[in-house]
Amino acid sequence: xxxxxxxxxxxxxxxxxxxxxxxxxxxxxxxxxxxxxxxxxxxxxxxxxxxxxxxxxxxxxxxxxxxxxxxxxxxxxxxxxxxxxxxxxxxxxxxxxxxxxxxxxxxxxxxxxxxxxxxxxxxxxxxxxxxxxxxxxxxxxxxxxxxxxxxxxxxxxxxxxxxxxxxxxxxxxxxxxxxxxxxxxxxxxxxxxxxxxxxxxxxxxxxxxxxxxxxxxxxxxxxxxxxxxxxxxxxxxxxxxxxxxxxxxxxxxxxxxxxxxxxxxxx
Ligand SMILES: [Zn+2]
Numbered sequence: 001x002x003x004x005x006x007x008x009x010x011x012x013x014x015x016x017x018x019x020x021x022x023x024x025x026x027x028x029x030x031x032x033x034x035x036x037x038x039x040x041x042x043x044x045x046x047x048x049x050x051x052x053x054x055x056x057x058x059x060x061x062x063x064x065x066x067x068x069x070x071x072x073x074x075x076x077x078x079x080x081x082x083x084x085x086x087x088x089x090x091x092x093x094x095x096x097x098x099x100x101x102x103x104x105x106x107x108x109x110x111x112x113x114x115x116x117x118x119x120x121x122x123x124x125x126x127x128x129x130x131x132x133x134x135x136x137x138x139x140x141x142x143x144x145x146x147x148x149x150x151x152x153x154x155x156x157x158x159x160x161x162x163x164x165x166x167x168x169x170x171x172x173x174x175x176x177x178x179x180x181x182x183x184x185x186x187x188x189x190x191x192x193x194x195x196x197x198x199x200x201x202x203x204x205x206x207x208x209x210x211x212x213x214x215x216x217x218x219x220x221x222x223x224x225x226x227x228x229x230x231x232x233x234x235x236x237x238x239x240x241x242x243x244x245x246x247x248x249x250x251x252x253x254x255x256x257x258x259x260x261x262x263x264x265x266x267x
Pocket of ligand 1: 014058059065066074128129
């Protein structure tokens, strides 16, 4: 997959609203990255039997994904949750976290998956925050610059998995564990199921908030079980406030970390 195609799909992922596309066009182009060959993949097992989970921070500083109702880039939300999941797993007896794209520099989607394989990861978890379809975004220019907001009905989390991942059943297993933790405190955001262009994602498990999205590049490029978590809808002003609160960030990170630990513990 070339870089431009990867960027186009990355924009679709978090709702594909106009500002993400604009940001992608105006952002400085990352330096050309020569695809490196992928070495034979072998999951690592650490002393004590701990397995490695790759925590992928969605998007980059230059192409930060969706923009919240108060203009906070999605990348910053994603980075915070990954930091908290990493902290939460620091003393885990079953999981050892490795962060992909910690500095937010230029990186292709296949490269994220390749780095997880190089690290010997047994599991790949991508962290994102969500947007909505363009037609649901209202433009607010009162502050002198364009802001995009959705109404309050778009709220909650979603866990995405791909049938093109080589370990679909395992991906579903970990998605169910993470989704079961998240649904204790958050609603499932069902808007990606709407029958409109850019959405239409089949729901695999409505109780645990799981969608099928076969062509998500990081999920199908990952050589290990993989899931992508949209933690909340940051274009919704109410959710934007909530998702910036440290207490809510901790709830989300704890839920994801617990799901990861349960998955490894069941091995
Ligand atoms: Zn995203």
